[in-house]
Amino acid sequence: MTPLAQAILNGLMTGALIAAPAVGFTTIFAVLRYPSFAIAAHATLGAFAAWYVNTRLGAGVPLSVAVGFLFAALVGGSLEHAALRGLRGAGALTVSIGSIALNLVLENAVRFSFGNDLRGYDLPLAPDLRFAGLRVGAQQIETLVFAAAIMAAVFIFLRYTRFGRAMRAVADNPDLARLKGVDPERIAVAALMLGAGLAGAGGVLIGLDTSIDPLTGFRVLLSVFAAAVLGGLGSIPGAVVGALALGVAEELALLVLPATYRTGVGFLAILLMLTFRPRGLLGERAV
Amino acid sequence: MSLLAATDVVGGYARDEQILKGASIRVDPGEIVVIIGPNGAGKSTLLKAVAGLVTVQSGAIVFDGADVTRLDAMARARAGLAFVPQERNVFATMSVAENLSISAFLDPRAEAARVAELAGRYPLLTERRHALARTLSGGQRQILAMAMGLMAKPRLMLLDEPTAGLSPRAADELFAAIVDLNRAGLPMLMVEQHAIEALAIAARAYVMVAGKVSAEGPGPALADDPQIRRLFLGG
Ligand SMILES: Nc1ncnc2c1ncn2[C@@H]1O[C@H](COP(=O)(O)OP(=O)(O)OP(=O)(O)O)[C@@H](O)[C@H]1O
Ligand SMILES: [Mg+2]
Numbered sequence: 001m002t003p004l005a006q007a008i009l010n011g012l013m014t015g016a017l018i019a020a021p022a023v024g025f026t027t028i029f030a031v032l033r034y035p036s037f038a039i040a041a042h043a044t045l046g047a048f049a050a051w052y053v054n055t056r057l058g059a060g061v062p063l064s065v066a067v068g069f070l071f072a073a074l075v076g077g078s079l080e081h082a083a084l085r086g087l088r089g090a091g092a093l094t095v096s097i098g099s100i101a102l103n104l105v106l107e108n109a110v111r112f113s114f115g116n117d118l119r120g121y122d123l124p125l126a127p128d129l130r131f132a133g134l135r136v137g138a139q140q141i142e143t144l145v146f147a148a149a150i151m152a153a154v155f156i157f158l159r160y161t162r163f164g165r166a167m168r169a170v171a172d173n174p175d176l177a178r179l180k181g182v183d184p185e186r187i188a189v190a191a192l193m194l195g196a197g198l199a200g201a202g203g204v205l206i207g208l209d210t211s212i213d214p215l216t217g218f219r220v221l222l223s224v225f226a227a228a229v230l231g232g233l234g235s236i237p238g239a240v241v242g243a244l245a246l247g248v249a250e251e252l253a254l255l256v257l258p259a260t261y262r263t264g265v266g267f268l269a270i271l272l273m274l275t276f277r278p279r280g281l282l283g284e285r286a287v
Numbered sequence: 288m289s290l291l292a293a294t295d296v297v298g299g300y301a302r303d304e305q306i307l308k309g310a311s312i313r314v315d316p317g318e319i320v321v322i323i324g325p326n327g328a329g330k331s332t333l334l335k336a337v338a339g340l341v342t343v344q345s346g347a348i349v350f351d352g353a354d355v356t357r358l359d360a361m362a363r364a365r366a367g368l369a370f371v372p373q374e375r376n377v378f379a380t381m382s383v384a385e386n387l388s389i390s391a392f393l394d395p396r397a398e399a400a401r402v403a404e405l406a407g408r409y410p411l412l413t414e415r416r417h418a419l420a421r422t423l424s425g426g427q428r429q430i431l432a433m434a435m436g437l438m439a440k441p442r443l444m445l446l447d448e449p450t451a452g453l454s455p456r457a458a459d460e461l462f463a464a465i466v467d468l469n470r471a472g473l474p475m476l477m478v479e480q481h482a483i484e485a486l487a488i489a490a491r492a493y494v495m496v497a498g499k500v501s502a503e504g505p506g507p508a509l510a511d512d513p514q515i516r517r518l519f520l521g522g
Contacts, residue, residue, distance in 0.1 A: 162388075162392070162395060165381070165385055165388060165389050166389065166392060168378070168380070168381060168385075169378050169381065169389045171380075172378040172379060172380045172381060173375055173378055173379070175340060175372075175375075176372065176375065176376065176377075176378065177378075177389075178340075178359075178360045178361060179338065179340075179360055179361075179364055179369075179370055179372075180364065180389055180390050180392050180393070180435070180439075181361050181364050181365065181392045181393035181439075182389070182392050183361065
């Protein structure tokens with residue numbers, strides 16, 4: 001019983017780490033209609049920006065997460081807009097390939113600036129917490145709280161603010177949005193910034209959990225993509241549910257399979273979903 | 288002076304495509320003007336050209352004395368044109384309340400007052416406030432789409448087949464709602480398949496065939512014209 005419960009708990013923790021980038025990925029898809037693989041680089045950019053303010057300037061965890069979000073949004077999001085806007089007319093496949101190229105450029109820019117070494121954040125050491133035979137790190141709890149807070153903020157933004165609703169309107173029906181006076185081009189820029197920012201914040205959470213290097217984002221790219229597909233591409237609650245479900249599925253698979261098969265779970269999830277339930281776990285529901 | 292005058296409009300969806308081949312129509316203040324015609328004649332395309340969703344290659348669209356031919360859809364909405372498309376005319380994944388709210392995007396300060404006014408006119412907007420638009424019945428959806436157009440306090444409403452797919456009863460109710468709005472002072476330019484009912488409420492009407500206007504006249508007169516009866520009204 002305990003190993004099973006522990007695996008589910010660990011799965012929710014890993015799922016929470018990829019939830020923010022998965023929501024970022026799905027937001028960009030919902031508004032711009034292409035899968036952006038540059039989300040990996042945005043996560044890495046956020047992780048390094050946060051690492052810098054954390055280890056060099058002594059910023060605490062909340063401020064570091066905020067810096068990771070802002071840096072990825074402003075730098076990653078606007079670079080993606082500037083680099084790929086000219087390709088958008090040529091269709092989703094072209095833009096998507098462009099995003100892979102952008103990802104390589106940004107990743108190597110990070111490598112050039114910081115090298116390939118693993119880096120860790122400066123965090124106070126805290127003992128693991130134990131209850132009912134389960135073990136969980138204090139940092140993991142903090143990370144989980146941040147992930148939940150980020151999701152709540154995104155939900156409130158999309159649901160209750162004028163601009164957030166406009167973003168959902170464009171995702172739903174760009175022509176009609178235009179008729180109502182919402183400019184899809186401005187919303188596209190905002191969606192890229194939000195998406196990149198969420199990836200950046202997620203990159204920081206991943207860094208808090210382990211360590212960072214220029215491949216931090218790339219390593220979780222498949223999981224992020226799988227989580228978004230599981231939730232139904234373009235569905236924000238879907239991406240959150242997809243991330244948690246994938247995290248749990250990966251950990252449960254590790255109970256019976258060697259650790260090397262872990263990424264296989266992501267592939268399998270994509271394959272099964274696209275075959276049997278292409279609209280995602282929650283069906284068609286944007287927010 | 289006409290409220291809307293579209294003169295010799297040529298245009299289509301691709302750069303060199305001509306779906307509209309020199310269509311001319313006008314709407315005078317206070318009128319309901321109806322456009323009928325066979326499938327694929329370009330009726331929807333003409334409304335989209337007026338709304339700014341289809342590029343006009345030549346010809347002119349003058350609204351309320353100003354040439355709007357080169358303005359985009361957003362600027363035309365701001366100028367007082369509200370277009371209710373034939374299909375996909377509500378935000379399906381958003382609630383009724385959110386659909387209304389986003390329709391006041393250009394003038395958020397007026398939102399609350401207009402929602403209150405429309406809710407008085409159409410009770411379903413309150414009753415189904417939290418329902419997602421895609422769960423509404425066809426008739427309810429059309430009312431919502433019209434109400435969304437009204438949120439912008441338009442000076443001309445463009446309606447594309449508002450009764451398409453509705454039951455006869457729901458269609459009658461919608462025609463009644465349209466007449467009510469018109470009596471309250473709102474001019475309408477409307478494309479309709481239910482030609483007899485539409486001509487009955489029209490001040491004037493146009494018959495469109497192959498991208499051009501082939502006949503025009505007062506609604507009832509067109510409805511009595513034997514040739515038009517034979518071609519479009521089923522005898
Ligand atoms: N979005 C579009 N892109 C390209 N071509 C289109 C588009 N919409 C319509 N067309 C073409 O334009 C022509 C006129 O279509 P339009 O929708 O204006 O006709 P309509 O008179 O409204 O017909 P219906 O009574 O069926 O609504 C048709 O040949 C149609 O195939
Ligand atoms: Mg049509």
